[in-house]
Amino acid sequence: MSDRRTAILEAAATVIARRGVRGLRVEELAEEAGVSKALIYYHFEDRTGLLRRTLAFVNNRAERYTAEQAAAGQPAAETPAGPLSRLEQALLLELQDLPHVRENSTAWGELRASAVFDPELRGELALASVIWVREVADQLGEARPTAPESALTASAERLTALLEGLSARWLSGILPLTDARTRMREAIGVEVAHLAGLD
Amino acid sequence: MSDRRTAILEAAATVIARRGVRGLRVEELAEEAGVSKALIYYHFEDRTGLLRRTLAFVNNRAERYTAEQAAAGQPAAETPAGPLSRLEQALLLELQDLPHVRENSTAWGELRASAVFDPELRGELALASVIWVREVADQLGEARPTAPESALTASAERLTALLEGLSARWLSGILPLTDARTRMREAIGVEVAHLAGLD
DNA sequence: GTCTATAAAGCGATAGAC
DNA sequence: GTCTATCGCTTTATAGAC
Numbered sequence: 418m419s420d421r422r423t424a425i426l427e428a429a430a431t432v433i434a435r436r437g438v439r440g441l442r443v444e445e446l447a448e449e450a451g452v453s454k455a456l457i458y459y460h461f462e463d464r465t466g467l468l469r470r471t472l473a474f475v476n477n478r479a480e481r482y483t484a485e486q487a488a489a490g491q492p493a494a495e496t497p498a499g500p501l502s503r504l505e506q507a508l509l510l511e512l513q514d515l516p517h518v519r520e521n522s523t524a525w526g527e528l529r530a531s532a533v534f535d536p537e538l539r540g541e542l543a544l545a546s547v548i549w550v551r552e553v554a555d556q557l558g559e560a561r562p563t564a565p566e567s568a569l570t571a572s573a574e575r576l577t578a579l580l581e582g583l584s585a586r587w588l589s590g591i592l593p594l595t596d597a598r599t600r601m602r603e604a605i606g607v608e609v610a611h612l613a614g615l616d
Numbered sequence: 617m618s619d620r621r622t623a624i625l626e627a628a629a630t631v632i633a634r635r636g637v638r639g640l641r642v643e644e645l646a647e648e649a650g651v652s653k654a655l656i657y658y659h660f661e662d663r664t665g666l667l668r669r670t671l672a673f674v675n676n677r678a679e680r681y682t683a684e685q686a687a688a689g690q691p692a693a694e695t696p697a698g699p700l701s702r703l704e705q706a707l708l709l710e711l712q713d714l715p716h717v718r719e720n721s722t723a724w725g726e727l728r729a730s731a732v733f734d735p736e737l738r739g740e741l742a743l744a745s746v747i748w749v750r751e752v753a754d755q756l757g758e759a760r761p762t763a764p765e766s767a768l769t770a771s772a773e774r775l776t777a778l779l780e781g782l783s784a785r786w787l788s789g790i791l792p793l794t795d796a797r798t799r800m801r802e803a804i805g806v807e808v809a810h811l812a813g814l815d
Numbered sequence: 816g817t818c819t820a821t822a823a824a825g826c827g828a829t830a831g832a833c
Numbered sequence: 834g835t836c837t838a839t840c841g842c843t844t845t846a847t848a849g850a851c
Contacts, residue, residue, distance in 0.1 A: 439638030530729040532788040534636045543790040582781030589731040591742040
């Protein structure tokens with residue numbers, strides 16, 4: 418993929434984080450990326466196509482940094498103790514006030530909100546959601562190997578949906594970040610205790 | 617408040633549920649409300665002002681039907697058994713495929729999403745959130761009178777945030793309604809068990 | 816208070832040169 | 834591949850009659 422194309426996608430994620438999917442103007446995107454409007458239409462079909470590509474791009478980028486996070490733990494000595502700590506770390510990764518994370522979370526929330534009115538965006542979204550739930554369920558399974566698969570999936574669905582709810586509140590300024598992180602940590606504890614109680 | 621004004625606000629909620637906040641066109645709203653565009657500008661400052669008023673309106677309406685729901689239980693014989701059933705009913709109220717509920721949930725989700733980029737919308741949102749959390753915390757307190765206040769509030773924050781997360785997934789078509797309702801019921805059970813375990 | 820008509824601006828998309 | 838210039842539709846907002 419060309420550098421320009423990638424630069425446009427990076428810029429699109431930035432602009433979406435600033436203005437929302439609905440507020441994204443092709444002209445502002447062009448300025449942010451340092452290219453002309455016409456070039457954007459050359460590289461992408463139209464505005465909707467651009468949005469679809471940006472969704473995929475943000476999605477990949479999130480997977481990439483989750484993977485890096487997981488890999489980074491291995492060589493170092495401070496590898497988090499067990500599967501539980503890794504799960505906690507993975508989920509709290511999305512609740513951080515770093516430009517990159519905030520950008521991803523905002524873009525993701527926007528695209529989910531847009532999908533309510535634009536069925537074209539749903540495919541990608543549903544796929545990402547299933548993968549995300551499965552990953553969390555797997556990590557829960559490592560922590561609680563005796564818990565039934567269905568219970569793990571249900572817990573994972575609750576935890577990821579909660580994460581999205583907390584993230585939305587944080588980004589819309591009605592819940593401080595530290596509170597969101599605390600609620601998330603507590604929820605993991607509560608869910609794990611619940612899974613333990615099923616035996 | 618004039619009938620016309622209210623009719624416009626009702627129509628605005630309907631159109632927002634159909635097209636989203638960004639998709640709301642003053643012309644479509646005028647048709648929906650059966651009035652001219654100019655009348656909308658006569659009654660409301662501008663498009664942004666209209667949106668602010670609609671947020672307040674939807675907010676009030678949601679409180680109203682929650683209250684009605686609570687009141688409706690009293691005279692009838694089929695009042696749900698205990699405080700727990702009432703809590704469950706209150707939370708599941710937002711996860712129903714009825715035009716009215718879907719409209720409120722969609723409009724609410726849209727306005728929350730918009731608040732990420734428009735600080736003007738945040739005040740109303742934050743207030744509604746606090747009230748909602750408090751109500752749920754109170755109902756949890758009735759079910760578990762010995763649980764500490766802080767734990768009740770934390771549980772309520774998790775449950776309401778989860779509800780918003782599940783609602784967003786349902787409305788964006790990536791989670792079937794029945795699943796969302798099941799996850800919500802399970803979460804209430806898990807949280808109540810957690811509160812019981814604190815004694 | 817409510818309408819019709821219209822101005823003014825915004826914005827997606829394309830043509831054509833280099 | 835990339836730019837400048839521009840078209841043309843859409844949408845917000847206002848003027849002025851009733």
